[in-house]
Amino acid sequence: MAYNYYARFKSRDAYRYFYWLDDYLESFVDKETFLPIKYSLIQREKKQNVDDLQLFDTKKLQNYTWYKRVKEGSNRDEKKTVYIPYYLQDSFSALQFVRGLPLKKGDLYEFPVATRANSWILKLEVLGEETINVMDKDIKAIRIKAETHFPGVLQKSGDIIFWYSADEMRKLLKFQATKGSRWIPRHTEAMKDAVIVTGK
Secondary structure (H helix, E strand, O other): OEEEEEEEEEOOOHHOOOOOOOEEEEEEEOOOOOOOOEEEEEEEEEOOOOEEEEEEEEOOOOOEEEEEEOOOOOOOEEEEEEOOOOEEOOOEEEEEEHHHHOOOOOOEHHHHHHEOOOOEEEEEEEEEEEEEEEEEEEEEEEEEEOOOOOOOHHOOOOOEEEEEOOOOOOEEEEEEEEOOOOEEEEEEEEEEEEEEEEEE
């Protein structure tokens, strides 16, 4: 048995003349161990198409990856099998794994994450609780700072701030990525086990 999480990133119609995107992200996680089974990313954007598939064998501690990018002057098609550390998450299941942590103000967490056949340490700091507005609703949320190395949809661009609901569901509500001194907002609406993401 597995949990299935998915998200969609889609540009608003007003921005399609400048840069359009329609990306789909999905993870399957073992229900008993909460370790990843399968991760996939499909990016369809104005300047590139990307297909990223990762399969995890947590008994053999191996990650099977296939990555294909079609981009003018920079095409890639790679297949790799690499060893992975214990208790690893993929770059999307990691966001769901956080929901089960105590998340008390001042807490620090570190755990390994796999991205395109590379493993790295995700570092989190719980900054506290605050009220934020999402979809025209005021919601009490837990604010978390993450040091990330996500490629593709969540490119590394400094720290990322995540807000999770402060109730027992711990839904991912919103994130903001910094790029230098510029903030890039994204908002999320959680539906069952899925996270539907739309750009602002």
